[in-house]
Amino acid sequence: MHVATFRQQLAKEPAIAAEGSGVQKTALAVKLQAENLNFYYGKFQALHGISLSIVTYKITAFIGPSGCGKSTFLRTMNRMNETVRNTRVEGKLLLDGQDLREMDVTFVRRRVGMVFQKSNPFPKTIFDNVAYGLRVNGVRSRPVIEAAVERSLRRAALWDEVKDKLRKPASALSGGQQQRLCIARALAVEPEVLLLDEPCSALDPIATLKIEELLFQIKDITTIVIVTHNMQQAARLADYTGFFLMGKLIEFDDTRKIFQNPSKKETEDYVTGRFG
Amino acid sequence: MDLRVSRRRKIVNVVMLSLSGVCTALVMGVLFFILGYLFWHGAKSLNWNFLTQVPKPSGQTGGGVANAIAGSAKVLLLATCIGVPIGFLAGVYLAEYSGKTFAFTIRYVVDLLNGVPSIVIGIVAYALVVRPMGHYSALAGGVALGIMMIPIAVRTTEEFLRSVPNSMREGAMALGATRARTIFTVVAPAAISGLISGMMLNLARVAGETAPLLFTALGNMFWSRGWLQPIATLPVTIYNYAIAPEEDLHQQAWAAGFVLLFLVLGINVTARMIIARGSASARR
Ligand SMILES: Nc1ncnc2c1ncn2[C@@H]1O[C@H](COP(=O)(O)OP(=O)(O)O)[C@@H](O)[C@H]1O
Ligand SMILES: [Mg+2]
Numbered sequence: 001m002h003v004a005t006f007r008q009q010l011a012k013e014p015a016i017a018a019e020g021s022g023v024q025k026t027a028l029a030v031k032l033q034a035e036n037l038n039f040y041y042g043k044f045q046a047l048h049g050i051s052l053s054i055v056t057y058k059i060t061a062f063i064g065p066s067g068c069g070k071s072t073f074l075r076t077m078n079r080m081n082e083t084v085r086n087t088r089v090e091g092k093l094l095l096d097g098q099d100l101r102e103m104d105v106t107f108v109r110r111r112v113g114m115v116f117q118k119s120n121p122f123p124k125t126i127f128d129n130v131a132y133g134l135r136v137n138g139v140r141s142r143p144v145i146e147a148a149v150e151r152s153l154r155r156a157a158l159w160d161e162v163k164d165k166l167r168k169p170a171s172a173l174s175g176g177q178q179q180r181l182c183i184a185r186a187l188a189v190e191p192e193v194l195l196l197d198e199p200c201s202a203l204d205p206i207a208t209l210k211i212e213e214l215l216f217q218i219k220d221i222t223t224i225v226i227v228t229h230n231m232q233q234a235a236r237l238a239d240y241t242g243f244f245l246m247g248k249l250i251e252f253d254d255t256r257k258i259f260q261n262p263s264k265k266e267t268e269d270y271v272t273g274r275f276g
Numbered sequence: 277m278d279l280r281v282s283r284r285r286k287i288v289n290v291v292m293l294s295l296s297g298v299c300t301a302l303v304m305g306v307l308f309f310i311l312g313y314l315f316w317h318g319a320k321s322l323n324w325n326f327l328t329q330v331p332k333p334s335g336q337t338g339g340g341v342a343n344a345i346a347g348s349a350k351v352l353l354l355a356t357c358i359g360v361p362i363g364f365l366a367g368v369y370l371a372e373y374s375g376k377t378f379a380f381t382i383r384y385v386v387d388l389l390n391g392v393p394s395i396v397i398g399i400v401a402y403a404l405v406v407r408p409m410g411h412y413s414a415l416a417g418g419v420a421l422g423i424m425m426i427p428i429a430v431r432t433t434e435e436f437l438r439s440v441p442n443s444m445r446e447g448a449m450a451l452g453a454t455r456a457r458t459i460f461t462v463v464a465p466a467a468i469s470g471l472i473s474g475m476m477l478n479l480a481r482v483a484g485e486t487a488p489l490l491f492t493a494l495g496n497m498f499w500s501r502g503w504l505q506p507i508a509t510l511p512v513t514i515y516n517y518a519i520a521p522e523e524d525l526h527q528q529a530w531a532a533g534f535v536l537l538f539l540v541l542g543i544n545v546t547a548r549m550i551i552a553r554g555s556a557s558a559r560r
Contacts, residue, residue, distance in 0.1 A: 080450060085375075110452035120443035123466045132461075133451035182447070189451060 030097075031056040031193055031223045032077060032112075037091035039072055039081065046072045048247045049091070054193070059215065059224040061234035061255065064244035064270070070227040071117075073244070074195050077225070078112040079105050095193075110137055113191030113222075117198040119178040121170035121185075126162050129170045129181055133189040148188050155221075156184035157214040176207025180214065187218065194218070196226040200233065212237055231271060235259050243267045311537065318531030321524075326531055331497050337524040341532050343499050344508040347414070348536075350500075351493055351509055352483055354418025355425055360475050362422075363429020370430060371437035372459055383431075390427035397423050398488030406492060414500060414507040417493030421482045428481065432474030436467040469554020476547035480540045486511035510536040 032054035039047035046069045054060050062070045075081040076089055082105065093100040100108055110133070121129050130149040139145055149166070153159040158180040162173070170181055179199055186194060196215075200208040215224055215237060228234050234241050235255060242252040243266070251258060251267045262268045315322070325340050332339030370382050401420035406412055440463045448458040464471065493507050495516060500507040510532055517529035 078450060080446060083446065083449060106452040106454060109450055114446075114450040116443060116446065116450075118443060120441070120447040122444060122447065122462050132448070132453075136448070136451055136453040136457060136461075185447075185451065 029056050030054070031095070032100075032225075033092075033094040033097075034073075034077075035092035035094070037073075037076065037089065037093060039069075039076055039090075040088040041072075041084070042086045046247050047076070050249045052242060052249060052252050054223060054225055055240065056223050057220055058239040059219055059226065059237050060240045060242065061238035062225070062227045062242045062244055063229070063231055063234050064250075066229065068244040069247040070244050071197050072247075074114075074197050074225065074227055077193070077195055078109050078114050080109075080114060110189050111191055112193040112195060113186035113189065115179070115182050115186050115194065115196040115199050117201055119175065119182050119202070121173070121178050121181050124170065125167050126170050126173070126181060127166040130184050130188050133185060137189055149184075152184040152188040153181075155187050155214065155218050156180045157210055157217070158184055174207075176203050176210060179203060179207070179211065183211070183214065187222070191222055193223045193225065196224065198227050198229060201229065208233070231259070243270060245270070311534075314530055314534040314537060318527060318529075318534045321527045321531035322534060326528070327535070330499060333497075334522075337522075339528075341508075341510065341513055341528070341535065343496065344510045344513040344532065345535065345539075347493070347496070347500060347507040348483065348509045348511075348539075350414050350503070350507060351417040351421060351489070352479060354414065354503065355421035355482060356475070356479060358418060358422025359425025359478070360429050363426045363478075364433045364471070364475075366426070367430040367433025368437065368459055368464075371434040372455070372463070383434075386427045386430045390431075393487075394424060394485050395487040398490065398492055401488060401492045409504070411504075412492060412494035412506040413504045414493055415503045417489045417507065417509065418503075420488035420492045421485060424482045424485060424488065425478050428478040429475060432478065433471060436470035436474060437463055439470070440466045469550050473547035473550040473554070476543050476550070480543040480547070483540050483543070484511055484536060486515050490515070510539075 030053045034050050034052055037047055037050040038045060050073060062073065064070055072081065076093065077100075079100070081087050081089070089101065095103070095108070095111065100112075122132060124132070127149055130152050131145050134145050134148055139148075150159060150163075153162060158177060161177060162168075162181075165172070170178065173181060179202075183194075183196075183199070200211055203211070212233065215226070218224070226234075226237065228237075238255045240252065241255040241258040243250045243258060243262075243264075245266055251262055251264045253263075257263075258267060259271050262271060268274075325338065327340060327345065328342050329338075329340035330343045331341070366382070366386075370379055370386075374382060398420050401416050401423065405416035405419050409416070437459075444462050444466055445458050448462040449455070453461070489509050489512050493509055493512065495512045496506045496508040514529045514532045514536065517525040517532065520526070
């Protein structure tokens, strides 16, 4: 299918139609677009001709067995993979219609934030963790930073738990809190897109639920792309779901369609648990 | 089963065990023996005056090594200011930027530099600083010891930066930090206790160097003003007193040795405490 059908579907999408009375707004509805994207680790090709569109202010999930290239694809979208030696990208990646690979890389990463599988708070205070991205991007004003830190911590549903210990080291927080801190840290620079790579895989169900709730909350300020190995999570959270297999995007569609009536045999096998 | 063989095995076992036990005790004892021996011989000279006065003119007894203690501190400060930044930045390059083969080459060269005899480094500092200036100086001594600090500073930096998990770097870069900014604001702070204590051990290691100071810092019977005059240091003072004919100076050499050892041990213990505290807080 899938690009073509998906695009048709986009056109039918009521939310977007309502949003986009003008041409420009309709164009903005696609936040990120990959066209025929190949990715290589040295000689090994990890992604084969990926084409898809990520819709603004929607949650997009990627599922698939481990090693199928979900993280790799996610990491091409903020050019994180450039930090790995000997890698190569082919094809197009557009952010708001502009070639992402020709932008300044720090600018791309400010606009496209990322939360990692294993929470990675810096060995700094809670406050300084959240403020880091602002300072890196040149914000100096103390009141501005303080306001942004509070706002981000609130959005990450962490404010009430940490408001009295902002000067404590981040390492003193629990695993779930640390992951929410990392989300707050990413939100502080107000990214247009937030990429999350299996953000709950190390967390217990309650901590996972908290994160899912907060993702729902921030959905209207940022476009979310989440990789998950947990199919229920994708079904619960995502508006669109993509199924990866061995470096290929097998199917990308409405989440309901993927889980209830997939058009590909491989997708069906995977979502019904007959696979890996 | 052959009983004789098994008995011989048992005897060999017991002999080896007690031998390595004795050697272990010996190793542990050496430090305390040295400390005690220095104290025993230097005790008569070890008093407040010894730490606060400058040497008496030759022929008179008494006097102290205050100028040498201060001189050592000055030369070591200079050495740190030269060796640590150069070694640290090279270590940053080695750990964070260089490719595999180039890193191998750098490491190899740094290890060779570490193996250069200290007297040779002294000659180099003599040629680089003393000859052009026309006289001995604290600066020349600092340059000599600073060069000696570089290799360990490089390797320490590399080791501790590499021990910082890559997820820290990715976390910072994902927020739009440049590579350099990531290193200086996240990676190095994450490794700070290791870096500081590594540099302190490095300092302690060169604090007792004598040979490169003999023809760079030279020595001085009096207080030395500024950085460009010959300056007394503890190791060179010990050397000079030990080869002097006066019995009083021999005693003072022992006492100065005790002071030097005490200072070096103090730096060592502090550095180890910093490491221990750093890794305890990292585990938390
Ligand atoms: N840094 C790397 N170097 C070489 N190969 C890699 C690297 N990272 C991932 N790969 C390979 O790329 C493929 C896709 O990996 P990844 O994107 O991490 O999969 P997923 O996130 O879906 O589990 C795997 O075969 C993996 O072994
Ligand atoms: Mg992955």
